[in-house]
Amino acid sequence: MTRHHLVFALAAILITLTAVTAVVQGQSGDYKIGVLEPLTGPLAGEGKRHLEGFEIVRDMINERGGVMGKKLAFVVADAPDPTAAATEATRLATREGVKIITGTFSSRLCGAASEAAARQNVIYWETSCVDPRFNKRGLKNVYRTEIDATGFGWYNVEFIAKHLAPRFGKKPGELKVAFLSEDSSYGQGVTESARQRAKAEFGMQEVAAEYYNFQTINDFTPIIVKFKQLAPDVVHHIGYTNDAPLFWRQAREQNFLFKAHVHAGATGYGSADFGKALGNDANGAFALLEPGPGFRIESLKPEGQKIEKEFRDAVQKRTGTYPFGGHQLAGGGLWLLKVVLDRAKTDDPDKFREAVMSLDLPVGSTINGWGVKFSETGQNANERVQHYMLQWQNGELVTVWPEEFTTKRAKWIPLGAWDQRK
Amino acid sequence: MDPARRLGPAQIDVVAQLAVSTVLLGGIYALIAVGLTLIFGIMRVVNFAHGEFLMLGMYLAFFAFTLEGLDPYVVLLISIPIFYGVGWLVYVLIMRGVIHASHNVQIFTTVGLSTALQNVALVLWTGDFRVIRPWHSSVVLRVAGTAFNLSQVVAWAVAVALTIALFAFMKWTHTGRVMRATAQDRDAATLMGIDTDRVYRLTFAIGIACVGAAGVLVSPLYAVYPQAGLQFVTLAYVVVVLGGLGDMAGAMAGSLIVAAVEVAGSYVFGAAWKEVFYFLLFIGVLVFRPAGLFGQRGAETLGA
Numbered sequence: 001m002t003r004h005h006l007v008f009a010l011a012a013i014l015i016t017l018t019a020v021t022a023v024v025q026g027q028s029g030d031y032k033i034g035v036l037e038p039l040t041g042p043l044a045g046e047g048k049r050h051l052e053g054f055e056i057v058r059d060m061i062n063e064r065g066g067v068m069g070k071k072l073a074f075v076v077a078d079a080p081d082p083t084a085a086a087t088e089a090t091r092l093a094t095r096e097g098v099k100i101i102t103g104t105f106s107s108r109l110c111g112a113a114s115e116a117a118a119r120q121n122v123i124y125w126e127t128s129c130v131d132p133r134f135n136k137r138g139l140k141n142v143y144r145t146e147i148d149a150t151g152f153g154w155y156n157v158e159f160i161a162k163h164l165a166p167r168f169g170k171k172p173g174e175l176k177v178a179f180l181s182e183d184s185s186y187g188q189g190v191t192e193s194a195r196q197r198a199k200a201e202f203g204m205q206e207v208a209a210e211y212y213n214f215q216t217i218n219d220f221t222p223i224i225v226k227f228k229q230l231a232p233d234v235v236h237h238i239g240y241t242n243d244a245p246l247f248w249r250q251a252r253e254q255n256f257l258f259k260a261h262v263h264a265g266a267t268g269y270g271s272a273d274f275g276k277a278l279g280n281d282a283n284g285a286f287a288l289l290e291p292g293p294g295f296r297i298e299s300l301k302p303e304g305q306k307i308e309k310e311f312r313d314a315v316q317k318r319t320g321t322y323p324f325g326g327h328q329l330a331g332g333g334l335w336l337l338k339v340v341l342d343r344a345k346t347d348d349p350d351k352f353r354e355a356v357m358s359l360d361l362p363v364g365s366t367i368n369g370w371g372v373k374f375s376e377t378g379q380n381a382n383e384r385v386q387h388y389m390l391q392w393q394n395g396e397l398v399t400v401w402p403e404e405f406t407t408k409r410a411k412w413i414p415l416g417a418w419d420q421r422k
Numbered sequence: 423m424d425p426a427r428r429l430g431p432a433q434i435d436v437v438a439q440l441a442v443s444t445v446l447l448g449g450i451y452a453l454i455a456v457g458l459t460l461i462f463g464i465m466r467v468v469n470f471a472h473g474e475f476l477m478l479g480m481y482l483a484f485f486a487f488t489l490e491g492l493d494p495y496v497v498l499l500i501s502i503p504i505f506y507g508v509g510w511l512v513y514v515l516i517m518r519g520v521i522h523a524s525h526n527v528q529i530f531t532t533v534g535l536s537t538a539l540q541n542v543a544l545v546l547w548t549g550d551f552r553v554i555r556p557w558h559s560s561v562v563l564r565v566a567g568t569a570f571n572l573s574q575v576v577a578w579a580v581a582v583a584l585t586i587a588l589f590a591f592m593k594w595t596h597t598g599r600v601m602r603a604t605a606q607d608r609d610a611a612t613l614m615g616i617d618t619d620r621v622y623r624l625t626f627a628i629g630i631a632c633v634g635a636a637g638v639l640v641s642p643l644y645a646v647y648p649q650a651g652l653q654f655v656t657l658a659y660v661v662v663v664l665g666g667l668g669d670m671a672g673a674m675a676g677s678l679i680v681a682a683v684e685v686a687g688s689y690v691f692g693a694a695w696k697e698v699f700y701f702l703l704f705i706g707v708l709v710f711r712p713a714g715l716f717g718q719r720g721a722e723t724l725g726a
Binding site: 040041042043044045046047048183210211212213215216217218219221222223225226229241242245246249252253254255271273276277278279281 | 443570693697
């Protein structure tokens with residue numbers, strides 16, 4: 001019996017302690033939100049960059065008075081895989097007592113994390129993942145500031161049809177496109193929506209649609225040999241960080257010539273690592289992203305110019321570079337959360353939702369030149385979240401399209417021989 | 423139209439290129455698999471941390487190149503003694519304690535070591551993908567309609583040399599004979615006066631030296647990041663089982679078979695299928711020839 005008593009006593013002490021800690025947290029001058037990113041495991045590189053983006057904008061927010069009269073603080077949790085994402089989201093809500101969770105960047109994680117958050121009735125604020133299924137599950141407190149993969153596919157085909165085709169002197173319907181993609185929901189989402197729009201709206205000729213697993217691909221030669229025979233005008237390749245440089249290097253080795261190569265997203269061709277891996281051999285590859293060098297800040301609304309400039313300076317100060325995609329998505333997303341909280345003045349899910357739905361800002365109003373208009377499903381609108389086509393030009397990823405937003409122009413159209421792209 | 427069904431000179435070039443790719447990719451797999459098959463064959467330990475030593479070799483090459491400007495081929499010479507030492511240490515500190523334990527304990531130990539090494543790498547060097555570009559990695563050789571990369575050819579040549587050297591070592595040296603005897607029957611070997619602990623230590627050290635060298639050699643070809651080893655190591659297990667445990671020549675042949683399945687499968691059916699094919703092959707071998715395609719019958723249970 002005494003043993004049982006001891007156990008009960010211990011349990012009682014533990015529970016009391018936990019309750020006390022919770023109260024102490026609630027009384028402090030900090031307002032805590034959960035930040036869930038992959039900080040270990042294969043996605044950690046990009047996850048850490050997102051965390052850095054969050055921290056930069058958190059400091060910007062605190063310099064401007066914080067949120068709801070309190071200093072914004074993070075409870076950071078690591079989500080290397082979907083299972084961890086779900087358990088950590090639950091822990092953040094139940095143990096840490098946060099009412100808002102933001103993260104997780106990867107399409108492999110955001111579904112599981114948001115599902116778990118929704119079950120605890122906390123607000124889930126996604127800044128980067130692009131899985132199209134994310135907002136189609138009827139979860140009322142789940143929001144996404146970035147467009148989804150179908151939006152990426154939409155923009156890529158827009159670029160191919162309206163910008164590339166005329167510069168090749170062809171009609172969009174005459175273009176032959178080879179689709180290649182890694183097989184996660186990110187790659188599939190972008191590729192399938194691009195395939196559909198390319199065919200249905202522009203009648204482009206699809207010569208191949210090939211998927212692979214980015215974690216196990218060691219050799220692209222067989223695919224490149226096959227593609228060479230199909231002679232596509234455009235290669236639409238959605239890749240991750242290790243497979244994109246491999247494809248590009250082996251395409252060069254095999255002297256695979258195409259007129260243009262288009263990617264979407266901050267991984268693969270859109271990552272700084274691609275340029276590091278290939279130097280000037282990277283020249284010519286396109287990636288749909290947030291704005292990069294060449295971006296005309298004057299093309300934004302006055303309030304957008306101000307915040308974009310301050311954001312860039314803050315990133316420059318912390319990292320010494322122009323913001324990377326991870327910084328821009330996390331930072332831009334967190335800033336929008338602040339805008340919503342300023343309006344809602346509470347984290348009550350229903351009032352928060354009202355505030356989200358009432359936001360209506362045109363393109364050019366905030367960081368990255370974005371605007372805001374959320375749909376009932378909690379998704380920010382494609383046409384408000386302005387995206388830009390960037391191109392690798394001599395070691396730098398520069399903004400080239402839409403042309404009204406940039407001082408730089410797309411080069412090497414059509415792409416010539418591999419050693420002529422200088 | 424299915425490109426695989428066209429005939430003509432272009433098609434001959436395609437087949438030639440696919441054959442060249444198979445041989446070169448097979449070389450890389452063999453390079454990684456020889457160390458594994460050695461440890462697997464002699465010690466009967468499935469080293470799940472094998473891929474992490476490959477990753478460490480890649481990081482060594484990366485830092486030597488970026489910080490000191492050393493070419494990976496220079497680093498190769500240094501890497502062999504370094505990784506021999508690493509293998510020796512890991513054996514003494516970790517493996518010796520579990521060498522007589524059940525397979526479950528050994529698996530947990532090496533999986534734990536694998537996770538620990540990945541996370542140490544992550545803490546020390548972040549999750550960034552790092553790439554080096556020594557001059558030979560962008561040299562493209564073109565022969566009769568086929569193209570290949572100089573770094574890949576060198577990796578292949580070293581793989582072949584290493585396999586032959588290990589094969590000869592095992593077959594014709596006294597130490598090799600002692601190692602094979604230990605693999606065949608640990609207790610009998612002990613009774614014959616063989617210090618099995620020393621044999622295992624040597625085996626593990628050589629195996630790790632091989633995979634460390636492999637890491638250095640593949641560094642110009644693939645990005646290094648904390649999980650880089652995983653990309654190759656599942657393949658290496660398939661190779662080792664195909665070739666027969668502890669069989670160097672078998673590992674070489676197994677590597678070529680896996681590479682051929684991967685290359686031909688990717689070309690004809692698409693890259694999404696490649697793992698289906700070689701794991702079917704893997705299961706098939708386990709069912710019908712558990713000793714491996716080239717292994718001696720019953721070898722899989724020796725020393726168990």
